[in-house]
Amino acid sequence: MTHDHPDHDHHHDNELDPFAARVKALETILVEKGLIDPAAIDAIVDTYEHKVGPRNGARVVAKAWSDPEFAEWLKRDATAAIASLGYMGRQGEHMQAVFNTEDTHNLVVCTLCSCYPWTVLGVPPVWYKAPPYRSQAVINPRGVLAEFGLILPEDTRIRVWDSTAELRYMVVPTRPVETEGLGEDELARLVTRDAMIGTGLPLMPGSREPGAVWPPEAGNGAAS
Amino acid sequence: MSRPEPSAAAGPDAGAADTPFRLPVGSGPDAPVFAEPWQAQAFALAVALHQRGVFTWSEWAAELSRQVARPNAAQDGSDYYQHWLAAIEALLSQKGVTGSEMIDAVSHAWQRAAHATPHGQPILLENDPERA
Numbered sequence: 012m013t014h015d016h017p018d019h020d021h022h023h024d025n026e027l028d029p030f031a032a033r034v035k036a037l038e039t040i041l042v043e044k045g046l047i048d049p050a051a052i053d054a055i056v057d058t059y060e061h062k063v064g065p066r067n068g069a070r071v072v073a074k075a076w077s078d079p080e081f082a083e084w085l086k087r088d089a090t091a092a093i094a095s096l097g098y099m100g101r102q103g104e105h106m107q108a109v110f111n112t113e114d115t116h117n118l119v120v121c122t123l124c125s126c127y128p129w130t131v132l133g134v135p136p137v138w139y140k141a142p143p144y145r146s147q148a149v150i151n152p153r154g155v156l157a158e159f160g161l162i163l164p165e166d167t168r169i170r171v172w173d174s175t176a177e178l179r180y181m182v183v184p185t186r187p188v189e190t191e192g193l194g195e196d197e198l199a200r201l202v203t204r205d206a207m208i209g210t211g212l213p214l215m216p217g218s219r220e221p222g223a224v225w226p227p228e229a230g231n232g233a234a235s
Numbered sequence: 236m237s238r239p240e241p242s243a244a245a246g247p248d249a250g251a252a253d254t255p256f257r258l259p260v261g262s263g264p265d266a267p268v269f270a271e272p273w274q275a276q277a278f279a280l281a282v283a284l285h286q287r288g289v290f291t292w293s294e295w296a297a298e299l300s301r302q303v304a305r306p307n308a309a310q311d312g313s314d315y316y317q318h319w320l321a322a323i324e325a326l327l328s329q330k331g332v333t334g335s336e337m338i339d340a341v342s343h344a345w346q347r348a349a350h351a352t353p354h355g356q357p358i359l360l361e362n363d364p365e366r367a
Contacts, residue, residue, distance in 0.1 A: 025349040025350065025352045025353075025354060025356075025358055026346075026349060026350065027345055027346050027349040027358065028271070028273065029342070029346075030271075030273050030277075030316070030317060030320060031271070031272070031273035032342040032343075032345040032346045032349070033320060033324075033338060033342045034273045034276045034277050034280065034320065035273075035341075035342070035345045035360075036338050036339075036340075036341035036342035036344075036345055037277075037280060037320075037323065037324070037327075037333075037338060038276070038280065039341050039345070039360060040333050040337060040338065040341055041280070041284070041332075041333075044332065044333075046284065046287055046289060046332070047280065047283045047284065047287065048283075051283055051286075052276060052279045052280065052283055053279075055278075055279035055282050055283060056275045056276060056278070056279045059268070059275070059278065059279070059282075060268070060269065060275060065264075101282065101285075101286065102285065102292035103292060104292065123296070123300040123303075123304075124296055124299040124300040124303050125299070125303070125315070126296060133268060134268035134269070134278065135268075136262060136266060136268070137259060137262060137266070137270075137311070137312045137313070137315070138256075138258060138259055138262050138312060139312075140303075140312045140315045141259075141309075141310065141311055141312025141315075142254065142303075142308055142310055142312070143254045143255065143256040143257065143310055144256050144312075146254075147254075147255065147256040148256070151255075151256075154255065154256065155256045158256050158257060158258050159258060175296070176292050176293045176295070176296030176297075177292075177293065203264055204264050205264060
């Protein structure tokens with residue numbers, strides 16, 4: 012849709028979507044009551060749109076792959092280990108890191124709403140919050156993983172972790188093969204958001220193609 | 236903790252149990268997390284109100300769960316931030332901060348102000364023609 016209407020000079024009023032108007036109304040009321048500061052709202056939006064995201068979690072995973080002591084700490088007390096890298100939960104939630112192994116694959120869901128480790132993964136994707144994922148991840152995890160193009164061997168055990176407001180999970184995938192010479196920054200580039208939810212695997216080195224095919228119709232995946 | 240099947244009372248709405256999971260089109264790793272600016276602002280409002288101590292995060296999660304479990308929730312999750320907004324309103328009402336009548340009134344004032352504002356100019360509540 013274009014905003015240029017050269018053929019007529021019809022006057023266009025602004026229209027506010029009803030939901031946008033309700034959010035503006037809430038802001039107006041809450042600012043008047045002194046309960047929120049508009050600048051703080053802008054700062055939170057900026058943080059979650061631009062500063063907090065899966066890159067944080069990727070650094071955590073890359074460090075765990077590179078530093079066995081950190082990996083042990085992450086296993087024992089993920090909240091503290093993650094905070095040591097500067098990523099703190101604002102809702103006072105605890106973190107637990109669940110490690111994939113040769114025979115066990117972990118998958119994270121929130122069946123009740125959308126609890127998600129924001130500080131390491133940012134804001135959850137739409138599908139994570141949709142009813143079918145929230146129910147099917149528990150009932151039919153293999154079917155859900157197949158939808159992501161991730162087919163695991165029959166004898167791989169799948170553990171499903173149900174997040175809550177107080178305890179949120181992140182998956183630490185297994186380190187891809189042939190990555191011995193890579194530093195933490197290079198390793199972090201292999202760690203995708205989906206690998207830390209458990210709906211994907213890390214990328215293979217030298218490729219943007221993940222071990223499991225993601226995205227299914229990957230077109231312009233130039234090697235980085 | 237491998238979780239058993241969620242009970243009807245605690246899990247997502249019953250209809251979802253039969254709906255196979257399909258990855259929505261355009262939902263790759265780089266998809267924007269907020270579809271529209273108001274969603275980001277609604278997200279931030281809940282975070283700010285929690286920081287301010289208006290509600291605890293457990294209260295928030297419980298209310299959001301109630302909202303998203305409504306039987307008419309969209310299967311693709313596209314109405315998620317509508318539920319988010321409803322959860323904020325419900326908690327503000329429960330806490331005696333403000334009620335839906337007040338929110339309705341101010342939101343209509345914003346819509347009138349938007350309508351009275353020429354295209355390209357910032358929308359200000361002062362532009363509401365019915366403003367006293």
